[in-house]
Amino acid sequence: MISPVILAGGSGTRLWPLSRTHYPKQFLTLDGDKTMLQQTLLRLDGLVHEPALIICNEQHRFIAAEQIRQIHSRHRGILLEPSGRNTAPAIALAAIKAIADAAATNSSQTSDPILLVLSADHVITDKLAFQKGVNQALKHAQQGKLVTFGVTATTPETAYGYIKRGHIIRDNLNHSNGSENVAYEISEFVEKPTLAIAEQFLDEGLHYWNSGIFMFKASRYLAALQTFRPDILKKCQQAMQDERTDGDFIRVDVEKFSACASESIDYAIMEPLCKEAKTDAVVIPLQTHWSDIGNFDALWQHAGPNSDGNVLQGDVSAVETKNSLVISQEKLTVTLGVENLVVITTKDAVLIANKNDPHSIKKLVEQLIAQGRHEPDRHREVYRPWGKYDLIDTGNRFQVKRITVAPGAKLSLQMHYHRAEHWVIVCGVAKVTNAGQSRLLSENESAYIPLGSIHALENPGLTPLELIEIQTGSYLGEDDIVRFEDDYGRVQ
Numbered sequence: 073m074i075s076p077v078i079l080a081g082g083s084g085t086r087l088w089p090l091s092r093t094h095y096p097k098q099f100l101t102l103d104g105d106k107t108m109l110q111q112t113l114l115r116l117d118g119l120v121h122e123p124a125l126i127i128c129n130e131q132h133r134f135i136a137a138e139q140i141r142q143i144h145s146r147h148r149g150i151l152l153e154p155s156g157r158n159t160a161p162a163i164a165l166a167a168i169k170a171i172a173d174a175a176a177t178n179s180s181q182t183s184d185p186i187l188l189v190l191s192a193d194h195v196i197t198d199k200l201a202f203q204k205g206v207n208q209a210l211k212h213a214q215q216g217k218l219v220t221f222g223v224t225a226t227t228p229e230t231a232y233g234y235i236k237r238g239h240i241i242r243d244n245l246n247h248s249n250g251s252e253n254v255a256y257e258i259s260e261f262v263e264k265p266t267l268a269i270a271e272q273f274l275d276e277g278l279h280y281w282n283s284g285i286f287m288f289k290a291s292r293y294l295a296a297l298q299t300f301r302p303d304i305l306k307k308c309q310q311a312m313q314d315e316r317t318d319g320d321f322i323r324v325d326v327e328k329f330s331a332c333a334s335e336s337i338d339y340a341i342m343e344p345l346c347k348e349a350k351t352d353a354v355v356i357p358l359q360t361h362w363s364d365i366g367n368f369d370a371l372w373q374h375a376g377p378n379s380d381g382n383v384l385q386g387d388v389s390a391v392e393t394k395n396s397l398v399i400s401q402e403k404l405t406v407t408l409g410v411e412n413l414v415v416i417t418t419k420d421a422v423l424i425a426n427k428n429d430p431h432s433i434k435k436l437v438e439q440l441i442a443q444g445r446h447e448p449d450r451h452r453e454v455y456r457p458w459g460k461y462d463l464i465d466t467g468n469r470f471q472v473k474r475i476t477v478a479p480g481a482k483l484s485l486q487m488h489y490h491r492a493e494h495w496v497i498v499c500g501v502a503k504v505t506n507a508g509q510s511r512l513l514s515e516n517e518s519a520y521i522p523l524g525s526i527h528a529l530e531n532p533g534l535t536p537l538e539l540i541e542i543q544t545g546s547y548l549g550e551d552d553i554v555r556f557e558d559d560y561g562r563v564q
Contacts, residue, residue, distance in 0.1 A: 074210065075148075075290075076116055076124035076183040077166040080136055080192035085437045085448070086367040086430065090399070091423040094450040098192040099135050102365055103374065106143070109136065109192040113145045117248075119189070120201055125169065127162050128192075131262025134457035134560065137320055137415050148173070149317070154326040159284075161332045162341035163189055164297055164308040165184040165324065167290035169315070186213045187293065189286040191364070194341040195374060198360035205358050209287045212255060212354045218296065218345065219287040220258070220357045228270035231366050231431065233282035233338060235355050236260040236273075258353040261343045280355060283362055284297055286337065292352075293341070301340045307332035318561050367430035368414045372397040386417075398428060406501045420452040421464070457560040458483055459536070470544050475529075477502075479487075482530040484558035491545030491552060493521040495529070500537035503530040526556065 091097035098108045106114065108326030113124060123146040127135045130152045140147055151165055170185040196202045209219040224234045238259035261282070265273065273279035297305040311329035315322060347354045365371050375383040375397075382390055386400035394411035403428045405417045414430075416423040425433065453462045458481035462474040477483070477500075485505065488517060495504070495518060500515045505528040506521055512532075513519060519526045523545060531537035555563045 073172050073186070074119060074206070074287075075190045076121055076188045077163065077170075078109070078124050078126045078130065078190050078192050078251060079114055079159060079162055080126055080128040081153060081162065082191075082193065084193065086433045087371070088437050088448060089363070089416055089418045089423055089451075090401075090432055091448055092447070092451055094131060094387070095135065095455065095493060096132075097365065099132070099139060100295075102371060105141050107196070108365075109139050110143050110145075112190055112192045112194065113140065113147075113204060114143060115190075115196060115199055116294045118199070119206060122185070123148045125149060125151060125166055126192075127153060127166060129153050129156060133321055135455055135485040138455075138457070147320075149322045150320050151322040152323070153329070155292075155330050157332050158336045159337045160297070160301065160335045161304055161308055163187070163286075163293060163337055164305060164313060165329075168308060168312045170290045171294075171321070184289050184291045186210065187286075187288060187290055190247065191284050193342060193364055194283070194285075195363045196358075196360055197362075197367055201360035202358065205356050206287065208255070209354075209356050211294075212356075214286045214291060216289060216292050217352050217354045218292060218341070219255075220342065221283045221285040221358040223283050223358050224277060225270075225274055225281050228267060228274050229272050229281065230264060230267050232364075233264060234262040234270075234273055234279040236262065236279050237355055238351075241354065255354050257351055257357045258342070258346050258355050260346055261338055263338065268433075275304050280357060281362070282338065283358055284364070285347070285358075288297050296341045296345060300344045301333070301335065303337060304333055304340060318327050321561075367433065368397055368416075368425070369427055369430040372414075372427065381411075395427065418451065421447050431537050436554045457481075459531075461541075464540075466548075469546065469548075471548050472543065473541045473543070474498075475537075475539050475541050477531040477539075478528065479531055479534050479536060481530055482559055484553075484555040484560075485526060485528040486556065487524060487526045487554045488545070488552050489524065489554070490547035492523045494529075494542040494544075495519045495521070496540045496542075498538040498540060500531060500535055501533040502539060503532050504528075505530075526555075528551075 081100050082096055083093050084091035088095050097446050101107050125148045126136055133152055136150055168368060174185050175185050205221055236259040237256035239257045241255040307328055311324040314325040341361050345351055363370050372383050377383050381395035382393055383397045384390055387404045388398045388400050389406045390398055393407045396413045398407055398415045400417040402419045404418055412427045414425040414427045437448045460476045464474055465472040465509045497513050497515055497517050500514055504511055504513055505521045507525045
């Protein structure tokens with residue numbers, strides 16, 4: 073049976089300011105009404121598979137857990153990477169975990185699970201075609217092959233890796249319609265070519281875009297690591313020896329995993345494997361539209377421009393505007409007499425860029441980071457396991473937040489050394505604990521939390537609790553929190 077592994081790491085800097093370090097693109101709603109992570113999980117419906125294992129960064133654990141909960145998706149846990157080490161180590165953790173779990177069930181049928189490795193930030197428009205490709209790949213994976221999926225190249229993209237197909241591997245003939253399911257040996261992996269080389273690939277017709285989707289037996293992947301990158305395998309095995317479970321979360325040894333080399337599966341396994349005389353690497357053409365929405369031009373293309381070539385989202389008015397992407401998350405955004413622009417308006421940043429130069433956004437973000445700005449890392453609206461807060465205003469010795477607490481959720485029992493807090497309830501009911509005393513507050517009532525007072529905030533109701541928080545003091549950083557009790561395991 074297929075054992076899906078969802079890789080939900082990465083930062084998506086080329087979609088700034090929509091995507092940021094603390095809330096990257098895989099958790100955004102860019103296509104329809106579901107986030108990219110949710111769509112990846114829902115794409116599995118209809119396949120015969122085990123619950124998925126999700127792998128994400130430690131700082132995104134509550135975002136991932138909440139989005140999975142929203143679609144009622146069963147899963148085998150959320151494995152937390154203490155630090156990003158690219159895809160080869162992440163998949164190694166998943167393979168080690170899958171084999172250990174299979175051994176614990178004492179089932180001969182699942183002693184060597186077949187992993188279907190998916191990225192959480194891909195758009196695939198034809199679910200049935202995707203599932204057909206997966207079922208076709210299963211036959212090859214069962215034979216010990218390392219299978220990847222190629223996407224027919226339609227433009228000379230320089231942001232994608234490429235796979236060159238080799239000899240054909242003929243599958244069973246489908247007599248119902250006379251069609252043939254085809255797979256190929258992989259001749260070569262090519263990383264992000266120049267434009268001239270990409271155009272040559274397109275003319276030759278032998279290269280596919282590398283989709284980053286893989287399928288193989290867990291043991292086969294670990295054997296390949298042992299052959300080509302035993303150092304990665306050793307570090308991952310050591311990190312998994314100290315595996316521990318915290319609710320939905322699976323934690324590995326921080327120090328040992330952080331010492332692991334950062335390497336993609338393409339560099340670590342697939343490229344050297346393809347250089348062998350008899351290769352076990354197989355590519356299956358994926359017969360559907362695919363995109364990783366890696367930049368704003370890709371988002372513009374996928375969203376479907378109108379008759380003026382524009383994609384407009386949010387409170388937008390476009391006058392004499394051509395071939396542009398305009399997204400407003402906060403306020404009225406108006407364009408007049410422009411073309412080929414990307415205009416993104418968020419609560420705390422505005423981006424105006426040339427749509428024909430999508431790859432420079434990454435350089436822009438690097439410049440902002442070098443300036444010490446917080447905008448590359450976090451949005452004004454910040455999500456927490458209990459809800460979210462919106463930093464409305466900030467100034468010398470004060471800041472104002474709009475806080476939303478989910479029904480039944482509770483903030484930690486905590487204390488601040490450098491700030492006092494004033495809470496005004498806007499709607500809902502709040503249970504406020506302050507210096508050992510608890511009371512219920514409702515709309516238009518308020519509480520004052522002096523500096524140094526141990527306190528907690530809870531929503532005992534069935535509807536969201538909203539309040540305005542005014543912080544005053546000499547230091548207002550988020551790290552001025554001493555937690556004594558916490559429902560989410562954040563007490564040190």
